[in-house]
Structure formats: structure tokens, C-alpha cells
Amino acid sequence: MKKQKENQKQPNEILHALIYCRVSSPKQVKEGHGLDSQEQRCINYSKDKNYPIEKVFPDEGVSGGLFERPAMKELLAYLDAHPYKSYVVIFDDLSRFARDVAVHIRLKAEIMARGAKIECLNFNFEDNPESEFAELVLASASQLTRKQNTRQVMQKMRARLLDAFWCFCPPPGLKNEGHPIYKKVLTNVEPYATIYKEAIEGFESNRFNTQDEVRLFILSQYAIHGIKRTLSLNGTKNILTELLYTGYIEYEPWEIPLTKGKHEGFISLDTYKAVQNKLAGRATPKLRNDYNLDFPLRPNVLCNACDQPYTASWNKGRNQKYPNYWCKTDGCIYRYKTIGKSKIEPEFESKLSTIKPGPGVIELAKEIFSEVWDKTKSDDAGINKSKEKRIIEITEEAEGYVIRSGKAKDESVANLFENKLIGLMKEKAELEESLGQIHYTEDEFGTAYNKVFSTLKEPVKMWKSDNIETKRTILYMYFGKKPSYDYEKGFGTDTLSLPIRLMNDHGSSKNQLVEMPGVEPGSRMVFKKRSSKG
Numbered sequence: 281m282k283k284q285k286e287n288q289k290q291p292n293e294i295l296h297a298l299i300y301c302r303v304s305s306p307k308q309v310k311e312g313h314g315l316d317s318q319e320q321r322c323i324n325y326s327k328d329k330n331y332p333i334e335k336v337f338p339d340e341g342v343s344g345g346l347f348e349r350p351a352m353k354e355l356l357a358y359l360d361a362h363p364y365k366s367y368v369v370i371f372d373d374l375s376r377f378a379r380d381v382a383v384h385i386r387l388k389a390e391i392m393a394r395g396a397k398i399e400c401l402n403f404n405f406e407d408n409p410e411s412e413f414a415e416l417v418l419a420s421a422s423q424l425t426r427k428q429n430t431r432q433v434m435q436k437m438r439a440r441l442l443d444a445f446w447c448f449c450p451p452p453g454l455k456n457e458g459h460p461i462y463k464k465v466l467t468n469v470e471p472y473a474t475i476y477k478e479a480i481e482g483f484e485s486n487r488f489n490t491q492d493e494v495r496l497f498i499l500s501q502y503a504i505h506g507i508k509r510t511l512s513l514n515g516t517k518n519i520l521t522e523l524l525y526t527g528y529i530e531y532e533p534w535e536i537p538l539t540k541g542k543h544e545g546f547i548s549l550d551t552y553k554a555v556q557n558k559l560a561g562r563a564t565p566k567l568r569n570d571y572n573l574d575f576p577l578r579p580n581v582l583c584n585a586c587d588q589p590y591t592a593s594w595n596k597g598r599n600q601k602y603p604n605y606w607c608k609t610d611g612c613i614y615r616y617k618t619i620g621k622s623k624i625e626p627e628f629e630s631k632l633s634t635i636k637p638g639p640g641v642i643e644l645a646k647e648i649f650s651e652v653w654d655k656t657k658s659d660d661a662g663i664n665k666s667k668e669k670r671i672i673e674i675t676e677e678a679e680g681y682v683i684r685s686g687k688a689k690d691e692s693v694a695n696l697f698e699n700k701l702i703g704l705m706k707e708k709a710e711l712e713e714s715l716g717q718i719h720y721t722e723d724e725f726g727t728a729y730n731k732v733f734s735t736l737k738e739p740v741k742m743w744k745s746d747n748i749e750t751k752r753t754i755l756y757m758y759f760g761k762k763p764s765y766d767y768e769k770g771f772g773t774d775t776l777s778l779p780i781r782l783m784n785d786h787g788s789s790k791n792q793l794v795e796m797p798g799v800e801p802g803s804r805m806v807f808k809k810r811s812s813k814g
Contacts (some may be wrong), residue, residue, distance in 0.1 A: 293366040295397065297331035298355060299323065300371045302339040304379075315340065318372040325401055331368060344379030345426055347386055359394040367396040374403050374418050379426035384419040434534075441536045446529050446543070451522045452476075454543070466524065466543035475501040476519055477546045483520060484554045487579075489752055491516050491559075496761075520559060526552045573746055574603055575621070577628060580755055581605070584766040586612040592621070607767075614767040624765060631771050632739045635758065635780060646733060667711045674708045 301318040315338050326333050335358065339351040359367060369391050371377045377400065378384035391398055398405060403418065405411065437447040446466055450456055453472040459465045479498050482488045488497060495516040502509055523530055527545025530538045579589035588609040594601040595618065604618035678701055739758065742750050755762070758780050765771055 295331055295366050295368040296334045297322075297326040297329075298334060298358065298367050298369050298396075299326070299336040300339075300351065300355060300369055300377070301336065302342060302344065302349070302351070302371075302376045304341065304343050318376060321372050321401060322370045325399075326370060329399075331370075334367070343426075344375060344377075344422065345383060346380075347383045352387065356390055356394070359391070359396055363395070369396055369398045370400075371398075372401050374400055374415075375422040375425070378419065379422040381416065381419045381423050384422075438534050438536070441529065441531055441534065444529060444539050444542045446524060446541060451518070451524055453519075453522075453546075454524060466541070468544070468546055471501070471505050471507075473546045475505075476525065480520060480525065480547050480555060481551055484551050484558065490756065491520065494520065517559070520555055523552060575605065576743070576751055577605065577625060580751075580762055581624070581628070582762050582764040583607040583609065583612060583614060584764040584769075584772065585614050587764065588612070589762070590619075590765065617767055619765070619767065627765075627770050628763075629740050629743065631763075632743060632754070632758065636739050637736060637780065664715060667715050671708055671711050671715075674704050674711075678704045678708070 299319060299322040301315050301322070303315055303318075319336055319338070322336075323333060337351040337355045337358075339349045342349045342351075355369065374384075377398075378387055388398060403415065405415065440447045445464075446456075450466055453469055453476045454466045455469050456464045457467040475498055478501075479488070479494050482497065483491075483494050488494045491513055495511055495513060498511055498516070498519070501507075502511075524541070524543075525545050525547050526549045527541055527543060528538055528549060529541040530536060574594070575592035577590065578592040581590050582588060583590055586607065586609045588607065590605045591608050592603070592605045595604050596602075603621035605621065605624050606616060606618045607614050609615060736757070739754050743754050745751075763771055
């Protein structure tokens with residue numbers, strides 16, 4: 281198609297100039313150096329050649345080692361959109377065109393395949409072996425310079441890491457700031473540092489039991505400080521796993537061990553380690569300082585008026601002490617108004633008994649979970665089989681590149697084969713490392729399966745146990761957020777978790793087809809099959 285378009289161009293048609301400019305450094309873009317001067321030289325060149333200038337395509341802060349570049353893609357698309365017009369692509373220097381031999385050859389081929397010519401201010405493209413050789417030599421020299429620059433930058437960065445300075449982009453809550461001795465050092469950014477400190481320490485102390493609770497707390501603090509910023513669960517995890525917040529640094533790819541950094545952290549290293557253990561499921565649940573088996577709902581129930589957790593205590597009466605829950609939030613209309621333990625706890629147990637799914641729905645859920653588990657195992661087996669096949673393909677492909685590299689007479693071509701070989705070996709190592717990985721073992725699934733359905737079947741009985749982890753499991757499973765209690769009206773009905781709501785909805789109408797989120801499409805057949813029996 282491209283050849284056909286090229287042939288339809290008039291041989292004597294005027295060449296229109298498309299100017300391509302590129303700088304690789306964001307600093308050059310910010311300071312305005314490089315692009316303007318390249319563009320002006322190309323404009324002057326076009327005028328001398330009597331080329332009408334049609335459009336300029338500037339790539340800002342893009343490496344010359346990349347083929348995929350925004351402006352270059354636009355340029356190629358522009359040529360595709362004007363197939364019957366004659367163009368010449370002009371650039372200031374071969375190094376601005378590309379700093380990689382393979383990329384240079386590919387870009388040149390893409391442009392010429394569209395019927396356009398290419399001209400460079402410091403190199404004359406001619407159709408002869410000598411010119412082609414000189415072109416490849418200059419392209420190789422640009423590639424060498426790029427790689428040497430990259431190596432030099434990496435060496436400087438590694439040296440700075442060894443000196444205990446962080447040299448990459450700082451995470452939220454920290455920024456690089458000028459220092460009279462160290463030039464630049466990480467410093468805290470408020471109020472983010474204070475917010476993250478409270479969130480991370482709250483997660484460690486079990487003030488927040490899930491990552492979503494941490495996320496909601498951070499967002500509430502953002503609102504208080506007028507920060508209009510969103511936060512995903514992945515962003516929350518990044519905050520909880522950020523080592524730099526401890527004042528330490530580590531970078532395994534460059535073999536930089538755990539080192540005390542030159543910056544001050546805002547959480548302790550022990551807190552960081554405890555949080556990582558909790559995230560990995562290795563931590564034993566810690567009791568809060570104010571946790572007491574006498575008051576299992578503290579701090580797991582919120583005051584409906586102020587949305588803050590109730591506290592609880594034994595209050596002295598005339599002749600004895602009485603156990604009460606009460607709100608202690610400043611400004612709350614129900615502050616210091618007590619709710620007897622004998623009132624709120626039976627109401628909570630009654631709520632559990634009324635919202636638990638029926639036996640038929642639980643059996644249905646068991647079928648779904650078993651079906652999903654079987655599909656997960658099948659998917660894992662399929663993925664591992666695909667990885668094994670790809671490893672064999674890579675081995676065969678790599679052997680071919682080894683032979684071709686050894687036979688190559690041109691050093692730049694040999695380097696291309698070697699780079700391809702390195703990429704293949706890296707891909708093979710990653711595949712081999714991940715080979716055999718599965719979501720869960722049979723034992724892990726069985727343990728979770730039994731725990732979930734025991735909790736669904738007898739929530740009140742399990743709630744009355746003295747095991748704090750069991751109580752937390754019930755709260756996580758049954759409530760989307762901590763349940764709220766109105767001093768006058770009691771518990772509301774708007775805090776149930778989505779799975780419990782769906783299961784209850786399905787239980788109320790067996791003929792209704794309902795699919796729980798996160799369950800594979802195959803589960804629809806289970807619902808349909810069960811419904812048809814009813």
C-alpha cells in the first residue's frame with residue numbers, strides 16, 4: 281500500500297519540509313535550551329533549500345534510544361494522512377534522530393517507506409556503500425555516547441546512594457531540598473508527613489485493621505487540610521511499604537544494603553518492620569492498649585452523630601460499678617451519654633443473627649467458592665504451562681542469536697545481537713523465577729474456606745468467643761465499615777458489606793439471578809441451577 285502511494289506522487293512535486301527536533305533532558309525542556317535552536321537551524325536550512333515548511337514535531341525530554349516517541353509517532357501519522365504529497369524530514373543532527381543503531385535504521389526505514397526523504401544538517405545521505413558505512417559509524421558513535429552517559433550517570437547515582445543519599449524521585453511526604461553541606465537531602469513535607477506517620481503507626485497498633493481503613497483515614501485528613509487529592513488502595517500500600525519514611529535507604533538492583541540515610545525519617549524502623557509483617561500475614565494480632573474483653577465493641581462501633589468510635593469503661597454507681605459505652609468526642613451532641621453494656625451488646629448480637637445469610641444461600645456460596653477455586657487452579661496450571669513453553673522458545677531463539685553474533689562481521693550488528701540476547705536471558709530468568717507460583721495452596725484455601733463459612737453459619741457464637749482475631753473477622757465480613765450506633769435509635773442498616781447484602785438479597789428471592797462481584801462468569805450457572813430447583 282505504501283509503495284503504491286509512493287508511486288502515485290508526482291516526481292517533480294515540490295518537497296514540503298517536516299522538521300523534527302528532540303532533547304532528552306527534562307531540564308533542557310524546562311529551561312528552554314535545545315529545541316528552539318534546533319528548530320531555528322532547520323528553518324534556516326529549509327529556506328536555503330526553498331522547502332516550504334509545513335510542520336514542526338518537537339520531542340521533549342525523550343531518549344534517543346527509544347523508537348516509541350510522541351512527536352515521532354505524530355510525524356509518521358502525518359505522513360500516513362498525506363500519502364500523495366512529497367515531504368522531506370529534516371533534523372539538526374544524527375544524534376537528534378536517534379542514539380541507537382537499531383532505532384536509527386528502523387526510523388529511517390519507516391519514513392522512507394512512506395515515500396518521504398530525510399535530510400540532516402550535518403550529514404549528507406547518499407545511496408552508496410561509503411555513505412551507508414559512514415552513517416552506521418556515526419549512529420554507532422551516538423549509541424556509544426548515550427550508553428557511556430548512562431553509565432556515568434548511574435555511577436554517580438550509585439556513589440550518592442553509597443553515601444546514604446536518595447537519588448531517585450522522592451515518595452509523597454518527602455522532597456529533595458537544598459542543604460548547606462549536602463547540596464540536596466530529603467526533607468519532610470507537611471502536613472503529609474504527619475498524616476502518614478499517624479496512618480502507619482495506627483495500622484501497626486491495630487487502630488486501623490485494613491488497608492482500606494488506612495486509606496479512608498488519610499482521605500479524611502486530606503479533607504481537614506483542604507487537600508484535593510485521591511488515594512487508591514495501591515497508593516495506600518505504597519505508603520505503608522515506603523522504607524524512606526524510616527530515615528533508611530536500600531536499593532537491591534544496585535546492591536545498596538540497608539543503610540541509615542542522611543535524611544530524618546518520621547517513623548521508626550521497628551514500626552516499618554512490624555507493618556511489613558502484618559501486610560505479609562506474619563504478624564500476631566496485637567491488642568490495643570484500651571482493648572478489654574469486657575467491652576468487645578470498643579472501638580469497633582461508631583457514634584452515629586459524630587462518626588467516631590465509642591469508648592467504654594466501668595463507671596462507679598452508688599453501690600457498685602456499671603459497664604457502659606459512651607462517646608468522648610468534643611462537640612458531639614451525645615458526648616458523655618452512656619449506653620449500658622447490657623443494652624448495646626445484645627442489640628449487636630441480635631443484629632448479627634438477623635443479617636446472617638440463610639442455610640441455602642450459604643450452601644450456594646460454598647458451591648461458588650469451590651467452582652472458583654477449581655478454575656483458579658486450572659488457570660495457574662495453564663499459566664505455568666505457557667511459561668514453560670516460552671522458556672523453551674527463548675532457549676532456542678537465544679542459541680540462534682549466539683550463532684549470528686559470532687558470525688557477524690560488523691561490530692554494531694554484533695552488538696545488536698548481544699543486546700537482544702541479554703533481553704532474552706533476562707526474560708527467561710524472570711519466567712523461571714515465577715514458574716510454579718500459585719495463588720494459594722490447598723491447605724491455605726481449606727483453612728480460609730472453613731473459617732469463612734464457620735463465620736457465616738454461626739456469627740453470634742463466634743462473636744462470643746474470646747478470640748480477638750475471630751471478632752475482627754466477623755466485623756470485616758459483615759460490615760463495609762465499622763457499624764454505627766445511634767444513641768436513640770440503635771444500630772442502623774446501612775453498613776453491611778456488599779457480599780452480605782448480595783447474599784441476603786438472593787436469599788429473599790431464590791428465582792432472582794445474582795452474581796457476586798469478583799466471581800468468575802461461570803458462577804452464574806450455579807445460581808441458575810440452584811434457582812431452577814426452587
